Amino acid sequence: MKNESTVLQRASTIKTEAYWMPFTHNRYLKKNPKSRILARAEGAYYTTVEGRRLFDCLSGLWCCPLGHGHPKIAEAVARQVRELDYSPAFQMGHPKIFSLAERIVELAPAGMGQVFFANSGSEAVDTALKIAVAYHRIKGEAARTRLIGRERGYHGVGLGGISVGGIAPNRKMFAPLLLQGVDHLPHTYNAAEMAFSRGQPKWGAHLAGELERLVAPHDASTIAAVIVEPMQGSGGVIVPPAGYLERLRAICDKYGILLIFDEVITGFGRLGEPFGAQRFGVTPDMITFAKIVTNGVIPMGGVIVKPAIHDAFMTGPETSVELFHGYTYSGHPVAAAAAHAALDAIREEGAFKRARDLEPVLEQAAHSLKGEPGVSDIRNIGLAAAVELEPIPAKPGLRALKVFERGLEEGMLFRFTGDTIAMAPPFISTRAEIETMIEKLRVAIRAAR
Numbered sequence: 098m099k100n101e102s103t104v105l106q107r108a109s110t111i112k113t114e115a116y117w118m119p120f121t122h123n124r125y126l127k128k129n130p131k132s133r134i135l136a137r138a139e140g141a142y143y144t145t146v147e148g149r150r151l152f153d154c155l156s157g158l159w160c161c162p163l164g165h166g167h168p169k170i171a172e173a174v175a176r177q178v179r180e181l182d183y184s185p186a187f188q189m190g191h192p193k194i195f196s197l198a199e200r201i202v203e204l205a206p207a208g209m210g211q212v213f214f215a216n217s218g219s220e221a222v223d224t225a226l227k228i229a230v231a232y233h234r235i236k237g238e239a240a241r242t243r244l245i246g247r248e249r250g251y252h253g254v255g256l257g258g259i260s261v262g263g264i265a266p267n268r269k270m271f272a273p274l275l276l277q278g279v280d281h282l283p284h285t286y287n288a289a290e291m292a293f294s295r296g297q298p299k300w301g302a303h304l305a306g307e308l309e310r311l312v313a314p315h316d317a318s319t320i321a322a323v324i325v326e327p328m329q330g331s332g333g334v335i336v337p338p339a340g341y342l343e344r345l346r347a348i349c350d351k352y353g354i355l356l357i358f359d360e361v362i363t364g365f366g367r368l369g370e371p372f373g374a375q376r377f378g379v380t381p382d383m384i385t386f387a388k389i390v391t392n393g394v395i396p397m398g399g400v401i402v403k404p405a406i407h408d409a410f411m412t413g414p415e416t417s418v419e420l421f422h423g424y425t426y427s428g429h430p431v432a433a434a435a436a437h438a439a440l441d442a443i444r445e446e447g448a449f450k451r452a453r454d455l456e457p458v459l460e461q462a463a464h465s466l467k468g469e470p471g472v473s474d475i476r477n478i479g480l481a482a483a484v485e486l487e488p489i490p491a492k493p494g495l496r497a498l499k500v501f502e503r504g505l506e507e508g509m510l511f512r513f514t515g516d517t518i519a520m521a522p523p524f525i526s527t528r529a530e531i532e533t534m535i536e537k538l539r540v541a542i543r544a545a546r
């Protein structure tokens with residue numbers, strides 16, 4: 098509290114012109130920025146520069162479920178900066194990154210073997226796509242270059258990620274830069290069949306069969322990989338229909354197509370298991386991760402691969418580089434220290450179990466919003482839920498913006514995209530906090546007409 102007055106004083110002097118904010122309505126926000134500028138965070142709460150406390154309804158951007166300012170992560174980061182602040186990523190290593198890779202493989206579903214590190218989800222996705230194409234080439238199937246994503250999928254903002262992604266605004270401005278030879282599966286959302294489902298909808302497994310339809314005109318011998326989020330997070334918490342992922346796995350196996358799960362959101366506990374793969378009982382060939390691996394404290398991402406994929410590259414002279422790919426900050430020591438501390442905290446605090454225990458609390462509370470004005474759907478799985486609102490006629494997105502702004506007044510930092518409100522509260526939330534979050538959302542929805 099000691100620096101409260103400094104923070105408020107600083108708020109009045111913030112100049113907003115120079116910062117071009119990502120995925121933000123810059124002009125609108127900058128008209129009244131102060132309610133949107135965060136000064137501090139502790140546990141499950143942020144404090145704005147105006148001194149308003151906000152419950153962190155989306156765990157940052159899905160990345161901080163262990164709470165902010167976690168003392169063990171903070172200490173580990175500080176210690177690492179003093180001990181080894183940077184280590185060249187190429188041709189050199191440091192102990193913590195080897196042991197981190199081992200820990201991540203242990204948490205991953207059985208059958209995964211190696212980890213390639215990046216610094217974000219976007220980099221992780223582009224890495225996985227490159228590995229997929231290169232893998233087939235090494236195996237003598239150089240024609241397997243086609244990539245298949247899914248409508249409404251979000252795989253970050255790299256050129257690979259937006260190509261396989263399926264959200265139009267993220268793609269249309271950059272059309273000439275999109276990769277050639279990409280197709281999309283249909284998304285699995287169908288309001289008529291699944292509105293107000295709790296957990297996995299029963300309808301929709303057959304949509305995985307659309308992969309067969311994409312194989313037919315192209316021939317399987319041209320297809321490298323299919324990439325899907327086990328649960329579509331940024332697309333609005335779209336939960337996979339029961340049996341869908343199993344069927345996708347079976348079709349990929351039938352045609353020798355690699356299956357990539359983008360677990361940037363679902364990795365490290367959001368669905369109550371280490372990965373969505375375990376939650377849904379389907380093991381892909383590669384898993385991309387980021388976000389929770391460091392509790393969002395230091396950027397880190399990566400790709401977990403099956404040994405068969407890794408081993409395919411381990412040929413040729415031992416003195417030659419096997420994969421011409423990597424980032425200056427791949428396996429950064431400070432990120433590695435943060436990740437170790439985050440994984441320690443996950444274990445010591447029983448974080449996956451906490452997420453599992455809170456799942457019915459969130460489900461029950463969220464679905465109590467059914468019947469509120471303009472609520473057209475509510476979806477949930479793990480510690481994630483979305484409330485879909487009917488757009489105000491001719492003003493798409495405005496209703497959710499109003500809910501978001503009223504939420505701020507009510508002490509809640511909701512996430513809105515389009516007319517969907519998404520929630521993924523911290524694993525450290527109490528039952529009462531989750532119930533309060535939903536009651537405040539009710540107030541905001543009623544006000545947003």
Ligand SMILES: Cc1ncc(COP(=O)(O)O)c(C=O)c1O
Pocket residue numbers: 216217218219220222251252253254326330331359360361362387388
């Ligand atoms: C499934 C998925 N993949 C990739 C990304 C991109 O991650 P980043 O923003 O760290 O690049 C995200 C981000 O939300 C995501 O949800």
